[in-house]
Amino acid sequence: MNLNQLTFREAVQGDLDNIVLMLSDDKLGQKRERYTRPLLESYLNAFHSIEADPNNELIVACDREEVVGVLQLTMIPFLTYQGGWRASIEGVRTAMTHRGRGIGTLLIKRAIQRASDRGCHMIQLTTDKQRPEARRFYEKLGFEATHDGMKLHLLRK
Known part of the structure; x- marks a missing residue:
């Protein structure tokens, strides 16, 4: 895989199976995700909510047609910082077969650029200890x- 050929786009519903597989494909993800076929309806409902919200982006990295990475970027308005916007990154994953090749770095850089383009003054994330x-x-x-x-x-509930 040539990183120069990697493309980024917003996810479509047809990507959801690969996205949930990536989210569940590690020790912590196996505890909180459920990758089944068909996918749980809750994943589809969440996808539609993200897709309909102009302040949410589900960004996928593609090696040709194959989805090999994903992250969710959410822009949030705040009263602090003089009514500034900040972005939050969640659910960063790279396909098991493509880890260690720089895809995650490019995904994060893409998210930083998108947040900057939207006028965010800060980008934040959490990572499990x-x-x-x-x-x-x-x-x-x-x-x-x-x-x-x-x-x-x-x-x-």
């Missing part, structure tokens, strides 16, 4: 661990 290699990856791209993030999981 069980993934120290992910933290090192983001630090190499210029991200700094300036805050402690906290989460509260809510019961699903």
Whole structure:
């Protein structure tokens, strides 16, 4: 695979199977995702919500026609920073067969450019403490661990 031939676009519904497979294809993803065929309806519902929201982008990296990477980019308006916008990155994954080739780096750079194009003053993400290699990856791209993030999981209805 030649990284110069890698293309980026917004995901379409036909990509969803590959996206969910990538999200579930690691130790942590296996605990929280369910890759089944057919896919759970909740994945399709979430995709349609993301697709309909102009402040959300589900970006895929493609090697020719094959989806080999994904991330979700969300632009969020805030009152802080004088009413500034910031972007949030979530669900960064590269296909198991394509890891270590620079696809993740190019995906993040694409997200940074998209956030900049939309006028965001900051881009943020979280990474699980069980993934120290992910933290090192983001630090190499210029991200700094300036805050402690906290989460509260809510019961699903």
